[in-house]
Amino acid sequence: MRESKFFLYSLLLDAAPFTPKAVSTETCSFPRGISLGAGRPLPVLWNAMGKIVGIVNQKGGVGKTTTAINLSACLALEGLKILLIDCDPQANASSGLGVQRDEDRVSIYDVLIGESAAEQAVLQTEVEGLWLLPGSKNLTGANIELAGAEDRTLRLRRALESLPNSYDLIFLDCPPALDLLTLNVLCAAQTLIVPLQAEYFALEGISELVSTLERVRAAYNPELTIEGVLLTMYDDRTNLAQQVTETLREYFREILYRTVIPRNVRLAEAPSHGKPVAIYDPRSRGTEAYFEMTGEFLARNQIESPRASAGKATASTRLQAKVSFWPYA
Numbered sequence: 001m002r003e004s005k006f007f008l009y010s011l012l013l014d015a016a017p018f019t020p021k022a023v024s025t026e027t028c029s030f031p032r033g034i035s036l037g038a039g040r041p042l043p044v045l046w047n048a049m050g051k052i053v054g055i056v057n058q059k060g061g062v063g064k065t066t067t068a069i070n071l072s073a074c075l076a077l078e079g080l081k082i083l084l085i086d087c088d089p090q091a092n093a094s095s096g097l098g099v100q101r102d103e104d105r106v107s108i109y110d111v112l113i114g115e116s117a118a119e120q121a122v123l124q125t126e127v128e129g130l131w132l133l134p135g136s137k138n139l140t141g142a143n144i145e146l147a148g149a150e151d152r153t154l155r156l157r158r159a160l161e162s163l164p165n166s167y168d169l170i171f172l173d174c175p176p177a178l179d180l181l182t183l184n185v186l187c188a189a190q191t192l193i194v195p196l197q198a199e200y201f202a203l204e205g206i207s208e209l210v211s212t213l214e215r216v217r218a219a220y221n222p223e224l225t226i227e228g229v230l231l232t233m234y235d236d237r238t239n240l241a242q243q244v245t246e247t248l249r250e251y252f253r254e255i256l257y258r259t260v261i262p263r264n265v266r267l268a269e270a271p272s273h274g275k276p277v278a279i280y281d282p283r284s285r286g287t288e289a290y291f292e293m294t295g296e297f298l299a300r301n302q303i304e305s306p307r308a309s310a311g312k313a314t315a316s317t318r319l320q321a322k323v324s325f326w327p328y329a
């Protein structure tokens with residue numbers, strides 16, 4: 001057990017020691033041929049608006065979109081005003097919130113190429129307090145169309161700066177690649193949530209992600225930090241899951257969320273009904289887990305749930321509580 005744990009840890013040795021706010025002044029080029037340019041770090045312009053949180057991992061199928069939808073929905077159910085932006089050509093966050101594919105609808109693609117203001121593309125969802133800026137499969141083309149533009153990595157950031165200051169939090173769902181779309185997210189976000197599965201390959205990807213993060217900090221976004229690393233689809237019956245969790249806890253320390261999201265069939269079913277799990281099955285383990293994570297997110301950010309402060313029933317502030325009934329019924 002000890003030996004295999006050391007082996008898992010050795011996978012992380014390639015990654016720079018994790019420093020929540022280290023800023024290098026070096027200029028650098030981005031891996032895979034995408035140049036970030038030699039720009040000096042830009043001044044921080046987003047203090048006046050809601051915090052912007054990217055949900056990122058270049059590995060596919062790790063629970064980015066599930067986390068984006070359900071964390072956003074739980075926060076909206078707590079009474080906060082949330083905007084979720086779907087930056088993935090697969091547009092899973094859009095369909096998971098009941099917004100079906102329509103290539104003629106204004107989407108984040110039109111915003112990135114400069115043909116629409118962000119505000120015009122925002123849609124109200126079924127969940128009160130949750131708005132969506134939908135994705136589109138046209139986004140695949142944006143990677144190519146924007147390749148020659150000088151400000152190609154900053155399109156999203158500029159678009160967000162033009163939004164009215166009406167959201168408490170903005171979440172950005174990323175595609176499974178370190179491409180130009182993800183780079184736009186890294187340049188626009190203040191913090192990142194990294195969903196991970198507790199398995200061998202997940203650790204390999206962390207090293208690449210952390211070094212990309214350092215490069216983006218150095219070139220464009222010195223304030224960028226990891227808000228938290230979230231274990232998803234967790235099965236605590238396996239030794240490997242427990243070893244990977246211990247390894248990640250040693251590497252990321254308090255950055256790793258205490259909440260883990262279990263594998264839960266209701267979480268997998270909910271998107272096909274176009275609903276967050278808290279609406280689709282309020283009594284499920286998935287709902288309970290995402291409310292618990294919401295509580296941890298709020299506590300870390302020192303945000304009080306508006307429902308709680310209004311003296312109303314709330315699930316996420318009772319971190320240890322088991323949600324055995326729909327708390328808002």
Ligand SMILES: Nc1ncnc2c1ncn2[C@@H]1O[C@H](COP(=O)(O)OP(=O)(O)OP(=O)(O)O)[C@@H](O)[C@H]1O
Pocket residue numbers: 059060061062063064065066067088090092174175176232233234261262263264265267268269271
């Ligand atoms: N905790 C969970 N329990 C069961 N199924 C889950 C859970 N989390 C996610 N899933 C399912 O796993 C699949 C991948 O999840 P998701 O789409 O959230 O990952 P992703 O990282 O956004 O993927 P991609 O990289 O393709 O965008 C989906 O079918 C989703 O419904």
Ligand SMILES: [Mg+2]
Pocket residue numbers: 064065066088092093174175
């Ligand atoms: Mg996704």
